[in-house]
Amino acid sequence: MARDKGKDIDVEALAAEVDRVRQETVAKQLETGLDIINDGEVPRVGFSTYVQERIGGFGGEGRRKPTLDTLKFPDYAAIQAKQIAVDAEVARVWDTPLAQGEVVYDPERRELLADLDGFEKAVAEHGADRPTAPATFVSAATPGIVAETLLLDPENPHYANNEEYTEALADQLAVEYREIVARGHILQLDAPDLAMERVIQYQDSSLDEFLAVVDSHIDAINRAIEGLPADRVRLHVCWGNWQGPHQDDVPVDVLLPHLYRAKVGGFSIPFANPRHEHEIAALKDHPLPDGAVLLPGVIDVTTNYLEHPKLVAKRIVEAAEAVGDPERVIAGIDCGLATFASYEFVATDVAWAKLRSLVEGAEIASKQLFG
Template identity: 25%
Template structure:
């Protein structure tokens, strides 16, 4: 397929894995047993994606409790009372708070990548958390003996190492999850917070050469958790000019759920640089209604009215279950939406002659 299509990352966990996670938390299942269930879930996820014709796969984040906090799994310098992220339906997610330094990742995304590659026969992409999200771990009142600048220096080093290890392990692309971009505009309409996020992420991205940055992407959406969002009420146009200032080669944009996609696409066309490939969201994981291939085709054709087809790709708006306890979408619904995305993208490619 000349028009590329990729999943974003997370997929609903298998029922067996969800039961195993509960058993592990209750002390009824040891770590080895949980590892076996996670490996089985990764194998099943990749097999299902490949059976649906997905030319690129992910592990569905079956081994991660959260897309945002995997580097912290096993870290002991944390308290539970960190930044709170409110969602439109009233539920919240809370990040931990860093209590000491130096800051180091306890896990690397490349470990998940290598585990997935053992089961895949097509290229595997790897999602990583953007350093800007992890910068929220540092408390506003500081840490004695470990100032914010020292923390950010450590964070940049760790984020670079996380991305580089995944590239070196053969990731098709490494995708930075940057869902906090739109949220930053909501928290600070002056965009000072957003600009600081972009600057921090670019400190990391600038450590890679142009060929490497062509394999590094950025995903943005207004959050997607338990069928709710944290910043969909923020005008996309307030984010996009700054988003494309990120020194990445690929961008994955939530678009299927936007009420005025043409307006968004005009903004994208005005601000995206010529060397940047744009993957547009054509399926909405939050909407329980499964898109048809024809709907997906038409969404791609609309995007092609604003961007050259050779710079286009398709994706889902966001992950289906970024947090491991999100049960709002079934695996079967996710598979149906993936099928629609793959088949609809092929229909659009045929219509566009690419």
């Protein structure tokens, strides 16, 4: 967080601490029984804002709109502010830097390569004694969520509008996407903008206007992943990773036809939270594209309630029934368990217990679905 705020830091000490926590995170995932693991985004201050450390052109300070949840429910907003400890020690979420110049990916790719090297080292060390190597994925922000988080400075001389800015981001982020896939990892594209921004940056727009933005952001994704095998890329979409009313979220059946335009092989969608759990049925009316898989969220990531494995299994079975083929369902969690440094709702020990419930629930569901 100190680096995020432009303060001087001990670079070597930070790197050592990142490596230590990353090693623990990888080892713990394997001990928990997860089949597909990642690095927990340990080196990143935020799931989307990390790009400012890899792409030049950012500076100053922007201001994102408050969510409709906080505007419509002020009592809730006051409680939420206490829960996430909004103070000087929290990563920048709403006051993020602006795109003030041309966005250009670091030609030496230092941060990217260091992160991938560290992750692969941890997997090699902790997965060496296993009969089969664990599958791995690496998450990366999409052009759209970066454009809506690190806002375009109106005075930026390089981009006339948000569309040009988003396209430029697509071209630069493609560097990251290609390296991740080339090194054998599944690329997870984190794109909460495709749902969440309806209640933030586009809260004053019509639904049709917002869906037009969704389409343009998906065009940018397709531009950035052109040439990559679809089965090595999956898309994560969500309505925002916070415990709140979510009263104005876009229904999933409205979004699916637009999401399916993405040339990816998997769709990660949260279905464990109480606002959207019932919407798994929409997959019956809007079948997945040919060959695609669904990664339904069956664990909520904003509360400390620990899901019973039987409930997890029930959700997995319902997802398989909605898709029509259990082979095309990979159980997952709704979103990240902490998407920004110090912006978290779930205690660490509870988070690991939730992941264990995911594993146990998947085992129960597999017996029911496959015998």
